[in-house]
Amino acid sequence: MFTNRRQSRWFALLLIISLSFSMEWSCAPALPQHEPSHEVTTEPRTESIRVREPAQEKHKEAEAAQTEAQHEHTTPEPLVEKDIETSRPDAGEPFVEKAPDNTTTQPMCDLTNPQNDPYQPGVAYFGRNRYIKYIAGSLPIILSAPHGGSLKPSEIKSRTTGVLGGDTYSREYTYEVARRLYQLTGRLPHIIINRLHRSKLDANREIVEASQGDKNSETAWGEFKDYILAAKKWVTKRCKQGHYFDLHTNAHSEKWMELGYLLYSSQLALKNSTLDTGTTYLNKTSVKTLASQQGHTLSTLLRGPESLGALMQIRGYKTVPSPKYPDPNGGGYFSGGYNTARYGSKGGGVIDGTQIETHLSMIQNSTRYNYSRALAESILTFVERWYGFRLRNPIQTVPHSACLNAKVLTFQQGEVTLNDDTWGALAQYPGKITCGTSSKLNGPQVYYTFSVQSGKQYDITIKPDFPARVYLFAGGCDINDLNAGCKASKIDGILAVTDVEKTMTYTATKTTSVRLAVGSLLLHWLGSFTLTIRER
Structure with a gap:
């Protein structure tokens, strides 16, 4: 892993x-x-790797979405x-x-x-x-x-x-x-x-x-x-x-x-x-x-x-x-x-x-x-x-927690899989990432970039151990471009529930590079995840 x-x-x-x-x-x-x-x-x-039936997954996802909504109402400040x-x-x-x-x-x-x-x-x-x-x-x-x-x-x-x-x-x-x-x-x-x-x-x-x-x-x-x-x-x-x-x-x-x-x-x-x-x-x-x-x-x-x-x-x-x-x-x-x-x-x-x-x-x-x-x-x-311990060994800021430093992903036989986490990441745009929705993504995020081909579809599957939010956008890292881009992609801060695989599909309308981000609604929601992207 x-x-x-x-x-x-x-x-x-x-x-x-x-x-x-x-x-x-x-x-x-x-x-x-x-x-x-x-x-x-x-x-x-x-239990974190047990397979759940689809009906259970929908129930868990609805439950987590409701919990996130409750937190959103109690966290007005970025x-x-x-x-x-x-x-x-x-x-x-x-x-x-x-x-x-x-x-x-x-x-x-x-x-x-x-x-x-x-x-x-x-x-x-x-x-x-x-x-x-x-x-x-x-x-x-x-x-x-x-x-x-x-x-x-x-x-x-x-x-x-x-x-x-x-x-x-x-x-x-x-x-x-x-x-x-x-x-x-x-x-x-x-x-x-x-x-x-x-x-x-x-x-x-x-x-x-x-x-x-x-x-x-x-x-x-x-x-x-x-x-x-x-x-x-x-x-x-x-x-x-x-x-x-x-x-x-x-x-x-x-x-x-x-x-x-x-x-x-x-x-x-x-x-x-x-x-x-x-x-x-x-x-x-x-x-x-x-x-x-x-x-x-x-x-x-x-x-x-x-x-x-x-x-x-x-x-x-x-x-x-x-x-x-x-x-x-x-x-x-x-x-x-x-x-x-x-x-x-x-x-x-x-x-x-x-x-x-x-x-x-x-x-x-x-x-x-x-x-x-x-x-x-x-x-x-x-x-x-x-x-008497010697424990200090400060980590460097995770480079790809900045949009401009997105980690480049390369497909092998039409697929790429990685394991990553947000523990050392920062919240680059606290309170500003919305993707055109009512949610403000305050949590730390990590960014990836990869090339897409016009007309092809990309299945993005994530399994996090925290309530993750996923958004994808083409274009630059200006916050206005980011919000407009992820709104247009329809992968606009989609919730991935703790310990449940979530798959979303992006259809490329032109050949270009896109950025994919994994973040969360709140600063204290962070952890590890497995991410797979398949081209078809």
Whole structure:
């Protein structure tokens, strides 16, 4: 699957990005005990490559189109990419990145023999009915968004007790943090997303409260758990240590970012010397393993000058705990939930955990990009500093994310096939690409160009692991020419649903060169795809 740019960038990434999920356990996580029997296979869970009947595909496409339309109404502002250094809030003293100390002897993960991994880097895997999504990564960093889903399928009974409201924009900023980490390292973190609304599944609770007896919800809960465990297995074997981040949003009046390490507000109010004496508080926290290492103290990790809170505070974001706000002091604060307790190191293991509660004001359409960039950079600095990794290897901007630099495609026996992705791409014309429709394609895009012969037809087939939009045009890259061209071609931002092959046909009216673009409606919708063009 890794050809063309994958061999120059992604495949190099495979040598950097290998995913091996076997440690002392067997390779892939077992399907949950409550998985329906007709879904069980002898292969690792790979619903993302199952063949669906045409009727199912139409249903999924209609569902995705409706979801995109809903997002379009809630995203009125174009998602313009801005440089954090020139647009972030005033951070006072300039921040200078420090090289991580040699606190460990593990500067990189073991990335040999990636072909043996059950999950391939950058590829999205789905559970039953695509309720749970896992994008396999190759960094010692795991991200999850348990409350960012919007799906409310009728087959799952609604929960009636507990918290039922979701975390606004938590899924969106999770993707954007992952994207920035990819730009900084050339590799992806592990990403686990619950696509169900919280009224159907609370993926940050134990199974009884999470699903409240519904078997389909319980299946999704098990898949969410299994994918996190799969990521932990890989990090444990390949990197020896790492960090799990559970991403949420909060609406507390203090308007701050809250970092949860399983210590209550009253415990954070204690003196550093109290926190650091003995093991009373060490044993309660989700960073127990990291704080237990020689030369580390719990208080320094939580609110010292190189803590995650300090790194965000320096970048201009009010954060608790941090040197400036060592404890909530009576303010609103979430100390960490089920996931942080289960998948962090409180109970042992080499994967530590942090719950991140981002204030809603930081992740609105106009603020989310800058905040996510700052968070990704802070996470990377924190992981390099405290675990001793050397992870930075910034990728160059993907050349063919610019229209004028479209990648030339050459047909072999009337056909060309490639595998590509939009992880490192940019949004060249944010809010301006419409192809004459009501949709504004804000997401990152990649461009290709190829020659067409008058009177011939070209079948364009794409299978993406994200909601992709495809448009084709002849002529130049001026935005007016682009919009007029893709409107005329009738391949005008056609939706290709996640994990479903979509074929569209273009009939050439003259012999010329055309450009084909793969993008998306929203900045955080990005991923990998297979593209085939056949001439007939």
